[in-house]
Amino acid sequence: MESNAQERPLVFVTRQESFSAAHRLNSSKLTEEENVAIYGKCNNEHFHGHNYTVKVTIRGPVHPDTGMVVNLSSLKEAIRELIVEPFDHKNLDLDVFEFCKLGIPSTMENLVVIIWKRLFSRFKDLLYEVVVQETNGHYATYRGETC
C-alpha cells in the first residue's frame, strides 16, 4: 500500500527534571493509629524528604520544517515554571496548593496526577505521560486515564 504524503511520523519526546521536597504521609480520613500502621516511618510528624525526578513525555507528529515534535526549550521552561519552581525546596503538604486545598496524602500517586494536571493546562492533548520517581526503588506513571 502507498504511504500518504500527508502522514507524519508520530514520535514521543521526553524531558527529565528534578526537585527536592519534604512531605509526610498522613490521611485525614484515617485515625492516628491507622496512619501509623499504614504509613509507618513516612508518617513521622516532623516530615522527611526526597530528591524527586519527573519525566514528561510529549507525543506528536514531527513538524516537517522544524524537525521537532515540541521545542525542548519550551518543554523545559514549562516544567520549571509549573513544577520545579513551585515544588523545589518546599514542603508538599504545606506549600503546594493542591495538597493543602484537597487535604490529600502526598503519595507519588497523588503527586503524579497533580503534576499531570498542571502540565495538561499547557500542553493539552500533546501530553502523553508523566513519571514521578521518589526513590531509586519506586516511581509512579500517569497518562491521564481514569477507571
Ligand SMILES: Nc1nc2c(c(=O)[nH]1)N=C([C@H](O)[C@H](O)COP(=O)(O)OP(=O)(O)OP(=O)(O)O)CN2
Ligand atoms: N504507594 C505508595 N507507597 C508509599 C509511598 C508512596 O508515595 N506511594 N511513599 C512512601 C514514602 O514517602 C517513602 O517514599 C518511602 O521511603 P522508603 O521506604 O525509604 O523508600 P525505599 O523503599 O525506596 O527505601 P529503601 O531504602 O530501599 O528501603 C512509602 N510508601
Ligand SMILES: [Zn+2]
Ligand atoms: Zn516519602
